[in-house]
Amino acid sequence: MSRAALTKIVRPRTLQAPRALRPAVLSLVSHRATPNVTRPLSMSWKRSLATSSIKLATTSPVVQKKLDSFIPLIDFSKFLHGSETEREQIAAEILSGFQNAGFIYLQNHGVAPDAVRTAFATSARFFAEPDDDKLNLSWLSPESNRGYSARGREKLKRVGEGGGEDAAPPDMKESFEIGREGDPAFPNQWPRDGTMVEGFKDTMLGFYGLCRQLHGNVMSAIAVGMGLDAKYFESFISSGDNTLRLLHYPGVDASVWKNANAVRAGAHSDYGSLTLLFQDGRGGLQVQSPSGDFVDATPVEGAIVVNAGDLLARWSNDTIKSTIHRVVEPPAKEADSYPPRYSIAYFCNPNHSSFIEALPGTFATEDSKKYKGIQTGEYLVQRLTATY
Template identity: 45%
Template sequence: MLSRARVVASRASFRTSVASRSLATAFNSNVDTSGIPIVDFANFGSLSFDQRRETARQVVDGFKNVGFVYLGNHGISDRIVQEAFKKSDEFFRLPLEKKQALAWEDPRSNRGYVQQGRERVTTSQDEAEIARLRASAPDYKETMEIGRDWDSRWKNMWPQESDVPGFKTFMLDFFQICHELHVRVMRAIALGLDLQENFFQEKINGQDHNLRLLNYPAVKTDLLRKDGQARAGAHTDYGSLTLLFQDSVGGLQVQNPTTKQFAPAPPIPGTIVINAADLLACWSNDVLRSTLHRVVAPPSQPVNEFEAVTPKRQSIAFFCNPNFDAEISCLPHCFGPGNPKKYDPVTTEEYIVRRLRETYM
């Protein structure tokens, strides 16, 4: 269970470096990040405006050039991240009937358990095409979706306390910790775009986010080699930002915006992968990129001379969204002569609910 003392300690650590050793290793390693920059976020807590602005510039440049950054010294301790993976694993080990009792029901709610094969992420918005992809090449993953717990319309779906002790308490605290990091990154984005640092504050304070626990079960590697098959197909995310926590297995690939080739984004200890999503791209008139990415099979493990198994993988995605009633329209400084507005205004809820309806059965 994540105690209040630990939550307070984690929030306080936003002002200090909690992963300096891991981040130093990342900077000095030979890890190929496929052009995704590693940004040390510690200086964004500085009293020096110049240091905050330089960090903000690095974050924004990463989203402009690649759509992704690795964020180090982000303030969420490794201990809390590992506890999140532990609780997630405990949930997915429950019998299927107990998980199905919490089944996802409505895209407006976007809460509950999604069994393997029900979602097929894709860039397509054609219902027939999505149905074909789901039937021929389903995503090999199961998920648990958690939203803000005080919502008056939509309720989270929790396992029994006796089945996964401490699950609800921990996940609600983790949700809040992730929201607070999201707020700080959005402050950096505002500063990096030459806006007032608190520009987004009233547009993101509703916490209309989605905490997604993902489990990619071990699967025969041959099944992942079918045409169009992946653990999660190529897609962009729907909201403003995604905070992605990876385990050590790997499999995330990001499309290079120039070559259009997919390249690995390997796990780097002490960092979170953060990507810009569709609504941030709309907000910024594509100044900030919502980049295609997918999850593919990491190296397989041989079972015998004829078969191999791709190992189990866990990840946790915190899908950051603007307030559901916020109108997303082009930001200042992101349009002008020779650079017209590309997108009509849309509310967060309109866009996200439409995309969820398209991708779920």
């Protein structure tokens, strides 16, 4: 079977880069977009509005015809359930996508649509809660990397491994981090029973488990693509030291986007090994192409975006790319304001105790290793400390 028959290609719309890397100016954003009503909104009404406003990814054939050939769209069911030949072919396509683009779209990935919809609805209800209640669950330290981060706290780095790191001003978003449950040193920050969002903990732990399983399957595909045993990475990721991150980019007034520097999340690369990204239908994610331009990673119905992070690039001796990306304003003006954007990211890491050095087959001699070995936990704390 030809590679074209196995892998469809998603063709993102190319955008020029000159204002791409200029960071957001947060002083312009002092409030969220307000519905056109003359009386204050009750909290229950706001929660209902947040939940009902989420539109999950849909992409029409008309949109896809306008896209450029950069990020491959891969049917993962052929790796999960296919023949040995199909598994090897899909593994090769996945590895090629990470080596050339650093990003892939994954369809038929095994996370049920109902689970995704429930996670998004629950996330929206959480972010609709009063700020004071969310601040009671605040993110505390790089070591724990759990809890709520208000708008303006995070300052992303524009460049990852191997170069100078220019800190951008904080981004226009709020987030909530969930780590491995049951770690006595770093417990998760859950709302108390009977407060805030009903079923929040159970929903998010269930979704965390689904993402953890998908992480293992994608790492298995990478191993097969690299000519390693399919179980090569299992001992490196057995603890599940990953982070589920709920993200909310609040709605903003259209006047904000008149400023050329305004972006929802500045250009950056991710720190860990892989990121599994579930998007709503608003769009806004852009990926830097090899030419330096930014292209839209247009939401595709039923697919998730998976990208390689800095640690996987380091682990692969830079044979895999960790690609710069950002979140910008929507492509079309919507009345006097832009609606909120929601996404859910699952940041995948090796066990914090795992020692990471160049993988077999990625170097010819010891001198050709580009990086010294490092323990995952030490590496992540270094990166997170610089971010918050």
